Amino acid sequence: MPQQRPPAGRRPVQTPRRRPATTSHTRSAAAPSGAKKSAPPRRRKKSRRHIPRWLKLLIAIILLPPVCCVLVNLFILATTTGNMATPDELADADADCIVVLGAGIEPDGTPSPILAKRLDTAIALYENGASDEIIVSGGEDAAQSEVSAMRNYLLDADIPSMAITTDTHGIDTFASVKNLRTIYDVQTPILVSQRFHLYRAVFIAEQMDLDAIGCPASEENIHDNGLLLREFAARLKDFAQCKFGELPQETRSTVG
Numbered sequence: 001m002p003q004q005r006p007p008a009g010r011r012p013v014q015t016p017r018r019r020p021a022t023t024s025h026t027r028s029a030a031a032p033s034g035a036k037k038s039a040p041p042r043r044r045k046k047s048r049r050h051i052p053r054w055l056k057l058l059i060a061i062i063l064l065p066p067v068c069c070v071l072v073n074l075f076i077l078a079t080t081t082g083n084m085a086t087p088d089e090l091a092d093a094d095a096d097c098i099v100v101l102g103a104g105i106e107p108d109g110t111p112s113p114i115l116a117k118r119l120d121t122a123i124a125l126y127e128n129g130a131s132d133e134i135i136v137s138g139g140e141d142a143a144q145s146e147v148s149a150m151r152n153y154l155l156d157a158d159i160p161s162m163a164i165t166t167d168t169h170g171i172d173t174f175a176s177v178k179n180l181r182t183i184y185d186v187q188t189p190i191l192v193s194q195r196f197h198l199y200r201a202v203f204i205a206e207q208m209d210l211d212a213i214g215c216p217a218s219e220e221n222i223h224d225n226g227l228l229l230r231e232f233a234a235r236l237k238d239f240a241q242c243k244f245g246e247l248p249q250e251t252r253s254t255v256g
Contacts, residue, residue, distance in 0.1 A: 072239050073232060080202040084195070084214045087121060091128040095213070096186045097165070098122050098131045101176055101193045101201060102138035105149045114194060114217075119153045121192050121217040126159060130190055133163055137170030137179065173197070174238050174246070177204045177212075187211060194218050196228065200235050207242040 100122045103115035111119060122134050134154060138146035147166045154164055165184070170176030180186040188211045191201045198214035205212035 069232075069236055073235050076203045076235050076239065077199050080199045080206070080214070083202050083206075083212065084198065084216060087124040087128050087130065087215060090125060090130040090190060090213065090215060093130045093190065093213070095131040095190045096188045097133040097135050097180075097184070098125050098190045098192060098215075099135045099137060099176070099180065099186075100150060101173060101191065101197070102136070102146050102150070102170060103193075105146050109145060109149055111149050111153050115150065116153070117194070118192050118217040119150060119157075121215055123154065123157045123159065125190060125192070125215060126163070133165060134159065135165045135167055135180070135184065135186075135189075137167040137176040139171040173201050173234070174204055174241055177201060177208065177210070180205075181208050181210060189213075190215050192217055196231055200231070200238055203235075204238055204242060 100115075100118050103118060104112045105115065106112055110116075125131065126134060136147055136150035136154070138150065147168055151164055151166055155161060167176065167179055167183070169179055169183070177191075180189050189205065191198060191205065191212055191214050193201055193214070193216075195214075195216040195218070198216060202212050202214045
């Protein structure tokens with residue numbers, strides 16, 4: 001078929017050619033060797049919350065006292081656990097004396113259940129030959145009633161009267177242990193109480209250079225949270241007294 005020619009006086013219409021699309025690879029290849037390459041976009045770091053210094057200090061001030069209180073209690077427990085023994089283990093121990101720490105009496109004048117267990121343990125120690133002397137220690141408030149109740153309990157168990165010594169100046173555990181050294185010139189006492197209380201009593205004795213052994217009156221778990229909390233505070237009080245000096249009598253009697 002013969003090729004048609006455009007009419008005279010008109011130029012032929014040319015179809016525009018499409019340029020190939022340029023990519024980053026082709027641009028970089030086309031770029032001169034001395035040109036700087038553009039840096040890749042930086043990722044934004046997640047912003048961390050900044051805690052003010054004053055807030056950190058406030059948190060430390062709030063947490064420090066309770067942490068120290070717990071550490072003091074753990075220290076007392078850890079350093080005295082090994083100085084405990086049963087009446088059978090203390091047979092023929094030949095200690096200077098058996099010390100029964102007071103624990104209150106009933107309205108009818110008889111020892112409280114806790115105190116009765118301590119007295120029963122003292123009787124077992126005496127019969128096993130652990131010592132030939134028993135000291136019963138009580139506070140000044142109604143001291144004659146408490147100490148007399150303890151003495152009568154021992155007498156009813158056929159403990160000789162000459163083997164019983166009454167300490168009416170034991171206003172608290174610290175005073176009872178201190179009296180052993182300052183009044184009775186005791187060096188090797190056997191302290192009788194419940195285990196939760198013995199940790200503190202033995203610790204005080206050790207701080208006063210006494211060679212003391214604790215004899216638990218009962219291995220039963222104490223479920224009285226109020227009593228355990230009171231003992232927790234009393235350990236702090238007596239730790240302070242052993243390290244920094246005695247507190248006023250009014251303050252000591254409120255804690256125990």
